[in-house]
Amino acid sequence: MHIVLISTPIGFIGSGKGGGVELTLSSLVNGLEVKGHTVDVVAPKNSKLIEAGSKTKLHFVEGKEQNSWQHQDYYSLVTIPDNSLLSGMIEKAIDIGKKADIILNFSYDWLPIWMTLNIDIPIAHIISMGSESFVINNLISNVYAKHPYNFAFHSKIQASDYPFIENPIIIGNGFKLSNYIFQDCKNGPLGWVGRVSPEKGLEDAAYVANALGEKLNVWGIVQDESYASKIEKLFSPGILQWRGFLETEKLQKELGTCRALLNTPKWNEAYGNVIVEALACGVPVVAYKRGGPSEIIEHGKTGFLAKPDDKESLLKYLKIINKIDRNNCREWVENNASSDIFASKVVDWLNMIIQVNRSQG
Numbered sequence: 637m638h639i640v641l642i643s644t645p646i647g648f649i650g651s652g653k654g655g656g657v658e659l660t661l662s663s664l665v666n667g668l669e670v671k672g673h674t675v676d677v678v679a680p681k682n683s684k685l686i687e688a689g690s691k692t693k694l695h696f697v698e699g700k701e702q703n704s705w706q707h708q709d710y711y712s713l714v715t716i717p718d719n720s721l722l723s724g725m726i727e728k729a730i731d732i733g734k735k736a737d738i739i740l741n742f743s744y745d746w747l748p749i750w751m752t753l754n755i756d757i758p759i760a761h762i763i764s765m766g767s768e769s770f771v772i773n774n775l776i777s778n779v780y781a782k783h784p785y786n787f788a789f790h791s792k793i794q795a796s797d798y799p800f801i802e803n804p805i806i807i808g809n810g811f812k813l814s815n816y817i818f819q820d821c822k823n824g825p826l827g828w829v830g831r832v833s834p835e836k837g838l839e840d841a842a843y844v845a846n847a848l849g850e851k852l853n854v855w856g857i858v859q860d861e862s863y864a865s866k867i868e869k870l871f872s873p874g875i876l877q878w879r880g881f882l883e884t885e886k887l888q889k890e891l892g893t894c895r896a897l898l899n900t901p902k903w904n905e906a907y908g909n910v911i912v913e914a915l916a917c918g919v920p921v922v923a924y925k926r927g928g929p930s931e932i933i934e935h936g937k938t939g940f941l942a943k944p945d946d947k948e949s950l951l952k953y954l955k956i957i958n959k960i961d962r963n964n965c966r967e968w969v970e971n972n973a974s975s976d977i978f979a980s981k982v983v984d985w986l987n988m989i990i991q992v993n994r995s996q997g
């Protein structure tokens with residue numbers, strides 16, 4: 637297959653602003669390449685694919701970034717700025733797509749989804765968030781009525797945010813496992829990884845570390861400075877150890893030394909890449925039973941699922957974290973979330989769309 641991928645218009649790949657989509661896209665490119673597919677990636681200028689080999693072409697587009705939907709009001713209107721990065725990326729993808737089999741869109745935005753109705757090249761969409769916009773929700777519903785196979789989701793619970801989708805296509809996610817080294821560190825520190833932004837609930841993880849009189853290592857981009865400083869003031873100095881945004885190679889090295897990862901989403905987390913990355917290093921996860929994490933973590937086997945927003949429940953499970961055999965964590969990722977498994981699911985899905993498209997002429 638020849639596939640054209642459209643990246644997120646929120647930030648360049650490697651900036652951290654695009655969240656999990658950055659790693660998901662890179663891992664998929666790797667999985668597709670290994671299977672012998674030809675991939676073109678259309679992405680913001682300065683993007684760097686973590687995994688691509690020499691066969692994948694990266695096409696840069698310049699322009700003004702979109703605002704992420706999770707930081708806008710649900711009923712906000714769609715905004716497309718002058719010199720729009722998103723429209724530039726779509727123009728480029730359609731141009732390259734004329735010679736390709738399919739376009740695969742990673743951007744959670746109005747324009748690429750609407751284009752599905754208006755060009756002959758099939759466009760598939762990996763929906764990377766729960767329902768975060770009224771306009772986009774309704775657009776997905778309209779496009780889905782005509783193209784029911786063109787949307788895929790990372791988890792069942794994420795897809796349930798779109799109740800009009802019957803039998804949603806669930807593709808999970810997957811990562812290149814050789815990038816993550818297993819570490820057997822039962823006595824290590826506590827870790828938290830993610831964009832520092834209200835929907836990620838860092839304050840609850842900090843509460844737990846504080847209650848145990850321990851430090852909490854925090855890795856990730858500070859997307860909301862005022863939120864970060866507000867949390868910092870809530871706890872004794874030094875509880876939060878800001879480790880910054882690291883590339884995968886360094887992140888996994890440090891993360892692997894943790895005895896547990898805390899994951900405290902306040903929204904319907906679509907998947908939760910960081911959970912799988914922790915498990916791949918052998919680090920068990922204590923997370924709220926909400927969104928994707930509730931489908932990834934096997935309660936009592938690879939970590940624990942705490943009652944959502946119940947910090948005491950987090951604390952209770954953290955105290956028994958050493959009951960988890962760290963080998964179970966790595967094993968789950970090997971059996972469920974490698975880039976090969978992920979790419980196979982995506983290829984099957986894209987083939988189905990191509991066939992349906994051809995049969996409809």
Ligand code: UDP
Pocket residue numbers: 652654655656657658659660829830831855856857880881882883884887907908909910911913
């Ligand atoms: N991440 C990273 N370096 C860091 C912290 C985070 O590369 O120091 C990446 C991590 O690998 C993951 C992403 O940030 O792919 C966060 O994705 P997740 O799905 O957990 O949440 P999202 O940001 O998409 O809501």
